[in-house]
């Protein structure tokens with residue numbers, strides 16, 4: 001059995017594995033896809049102390065750093081079920097994999113991350129990272145002086161539109177519903193900005209491009225069915241971030257959005273089970289934040305281990 005079993009191989013999981021292994025305890029990482037969301041990222045310019053890097057390069061560096069230590073890496077393995085130690089006869093937590101294997105550990109760090117909800121319209125996939133973006137903190141500065149749309153009028157969409165309006169030339173906010181759902185204070189702020197247009201009851205139907213970059217988008221009015229096109233260089237999709245917690249339903253306490261609830265030491269509702277990164281309630285989903293949280297979770301797991309007798 002492991003002392004610390006990390007589920008997830010993104011920035012949070014890699015940081016957890018390194019911090020745990022540096023304590024000289026038996027550490028394993030199981031990941032469906034080592035590298036996580038970083039693998040889908042092109043330019044990264046806010047990984048502090050590194051002016052510019054690329055996703056696949058950072059993902060390879062994460063894996064190499066973990067491999068510097070005595071960590072058992074189980075890549076391309078999906079965790080399907082968690083059985084907390086109080087429900088097992090031997091007193092270890094169990095993580096069941098899709099392959100049929102069962103892993104045992106005294107403590108578990110869950111770092112299974114999240115994924116952006118997609119519009120699923122033509123052009124979205126083709127122009128991802130070529131004008132279609134999901135993270136205003138990450139990619140906003142790339143659109144300085146250009147025209148963008150933000151899809152989604154909830155809090156994250158309206159926050160993104162306010163944020164981007166300070167950087168880009170013009171923002172068109174597009175909401176499917178007949179009204180914005182963001183908090184009033186955000187809506188008032190948004191409406192006070194001179195370079196923002198707000199469209200409601202509008203269904204985005206296609207992202208347009210010239211083969212290499214986004215050039216616009218098409219939407220349909222839900223009031224009268226009319227079709228419209230907007231010329232622009234960027235589309236920020238803000239219709240939800242989905243935590244990868246389906247496999248945990250009924251075990252750990254999750255928030256209404258399905259994120260794992262943790263305290264300031266990364267402890268979940270079950271003793272010995274910790275969580276870190278985009279899968280948790282911790283706000284602002286970013287690489288440096290996920291790494292910090294993953295490190296914290298591993299240190300908390302170590303603290304738990306030295307205070308708890310082995311089964």
Ligand code: FAD
Nearest residue numbers: 008009010011012032033036037079113138277278286287
């Ligand atoms: P993830 O990176 O999501 O990793 C989750 C890990 O868990 C993966 O290894 C996954 O395969 C694994 N996993 C999931 N479910 C299971 C399961 N059931 N069993 C086993 N393994 C599982 N942030 C920045 O700071 N700067 C940027 O420039 C930036 N750009 C971005 C661009 C894009 C296109 C995207 C999508 C995100 C970007 N982000 C950026 C956000 C950043 O990538 C995330 O905040 C960060 O990767 C979160 O790390 P994590 O380890 O919590 O989760």
